[in-house]
Amino acid sequence: xxxxxxxxxxxxxxxxxxxxxxxxxxxxxxxxxxxxxxxxxxxxxxxxxxxxxxxxxxxxxxxxxxxxxxxxxxxxxxxxxxxxxxxxxxxxxxxxxxxxxxxxxxxxxxxxxxxxxxxxxxxxxxxxxxxxxxxxxxxxxxxxxxxxxxxxxxxxxxxxxxxxxxxxxxxxxxxxxxxxxxxxxxxxxxxxxxxxxxxxxxxxxxxxxxxxxxxxxxxxxxxxxxxxxxxxxxxxxxxxxxxxxxxxxxxxxxxxxxxxxxxxxxxxxxxxxxxxxxxxxxxxxxxxxxxxxxxxxxxxxxxxx
Numbered sequence: 001x002x003x004x005x006x007x008x009x010x011x012x013x014x015x016x017x018x019x020x021x022x023x024x025x026x027x028x029x030x031x032x033x034x035x036x037x038x039x040x041x042x043x044x045x046x047x048x049x050x051x052x053x054x055x056x057x058x059x060x061x062x063x064x065x066x067x068x069x070x071x072x073x074x075x076x077x078x079x080x081x082x083x084x085x086x087x088x089x090x091x092x093x094x095x096x097x098x099x100x101x102x103x104x105x106x107x108x109x110x111x112x113x114x115x116x117x118x119x120x121x122x123x124x125x126x127x128x129x130x131x132x133x134x135x136x137x138x139x140x141x142x143x144x145x146x147x148x149x150x151x152x153x154x155x156x157x158x159x160x161x162x163x164x165x166x167x168x169x170x171x172x173x174x175x176x177x178x179x180x181x182x183x184x185x186x187x188x189x190x191x192x193x194x195x196x197x198x199x200x201x202x203x204x205x206x207x208x209x210x211x212x213x214x215x216x217x218x219x220x221x222x223x224x225x226x227x228x229x230x231x232x233x234x235x236x237x238x239x240x241x242x243x244x245x246x247x248x249x250x251x252x253x254x255x256x257x258x259x260x261x262x263x264x265x266x267x268x269x270x271x272x273x274x275x276x277x278x279x280x281x282x283x284x285x286x287x288x289x290x291x292x293x294x295x296x297x298x299x300x301x302x303x304x305x
Contacts, residue, residue: 008031131173
């Protein structure tokens, strides 16, 4: 089976390497363009060069040049491992078996580019990896493989992705390719009645309303860690919170009710949240003690939204 791999980042590289080690016939690789003054190497590009694979770099795949590059390789399958560009139907139809994609949710729930964030923010206790065929929609194609993982109460986006979905996704991509090659793939259509789509998350989605419950705010902070952070204001200064734990203390919502050596606690609508890392305006993420010093934070100060 002639495979064109499309991907980026370390996840893309490890997925590509796994296919190569499995003995798959990768005939070409597409990855993103090198950025000006790029600080770190492009992992997928490096892998393609190391294995002497045909390489094409583009941030947008709808260009005729990109489609013709794929056409000339006569692919049987497109394999997507961490793809943020839209793959046009014209390119998909060039491959005998179409294309498959890795998506970090239990489709049809949480379609879109920030699936892990939204699952945690919405208080889900499980998520997973879906390998699905691609079509003209966003994460709407038939499901080939799906596996679940738990979301525990102390999970963040970082821990769910790197600790659970990252290694699972690499294994499942390789398994899906094998099934297609062996003629054993049995895709099933997604149930549109269960579908949900959420946009790529931004700071406008992660503003903390301190009158909400501790659980709601805690999930928002976890689902915003490591990016974009849960946003709040102290006076005219915008800050972001990252690592936190629930507390049963009480106070006026948004008020700093305790400052400890390694954390500070802010009251919510029905309890409190203890913050252990945060980012002052214009600075990097800091330990809570340094955040307190940076803003001269005091008990009684009020965070708002």
